Amino acid sequence: MSDAEDIVHDVFVSFAQSADRIKLSGNLKSYLLTCVANRSRNKNRANQHRKSVRLDEAESAVSHSKxxxxxxxxxxxxxxxxxxxxxxxxxxxxxxxxxxxxxxxxxxxxxxxxxxxxxxxxxxxxxxxxxxxxxxxxxxx
The missing domain is CATH 1.10.10.10 (Winged helix-like DNA-binding domain superfamily/Winged helix DNA-binding domain)
Structure with a gap:
């Protein structure tokens, strides 16, 4: 599965597990889109952190050539x-x-x-x- 599919899947599973505790006052579609967008942002932040860690590792690996x-x-x-x-x-x-x-x-x-x-x-x-x-x-x- 791609990252986007994973995120949508996670949002729907999370929604299904907590549907009885959620009180929607607006549109369900808007709520789910917002959840997917927020989850995507969180995943991007986590990926950026991992990339920066990998960048640090790559820099230390090439440091011997500089x-x-x-x-x-x-x-x-x-x-x-x-x-x-x-x-x-x-x-x-x-x-x-x-x-x-x-x-x-x-x-x-x-x-x-x-x-x-x-x-x-x-x-x-x-x-x-x-x-x-x-x-x-x-x-x-």
Whole structure:
């Protein structure tokens, strides 16, 4: 099964197990879509964490081919990028990561987050502008 199918399956199983405790005041379809979107976001966060751990492992595996100076520069750059991304508002950071790292199209992100494509594009644009201004500010210092 693919990750998407796993997520949908998990949501339906979870819903079936707790259906007697859930009091829906709105649309069931909207509720389930929100659950799937939230579960997807959680899985993406977990995958990003695992990828960063794997990246650290990969870096340590290749570290023998780099000089200590090169290793230090790479480590500092990764740290700087990580800190810079953390300074973005969550909504912008999520769109930037989903588009650049996960390779998702704006339409896919809009569907996942239940918002318009223009809102997603705006968050992406504002996120990139903020990244640019943060990094330019660091260069000027």
């Amino acid at each position: 000089t200590p100076e090169q290793w230090l520069i790479c480590s500092e750059e990764l740290s700087r990028w990580s800190k810079t991304m953390a300074r973005l508002p969550y909504e912008q950071r999520e769109v930037v990561i989903l588009h650049l790292r996960a390779g998702m199209k704006f339409r896919e992100i809009a569907t996942l987050q239940d918002m318009s494509v223009n809102t997603v594009k705006g968050r992406y644009r504002y996120g990139l502008n903020k990244l640019r201004s943060i990094l330019n500010g660091e260069v000027e210092k």
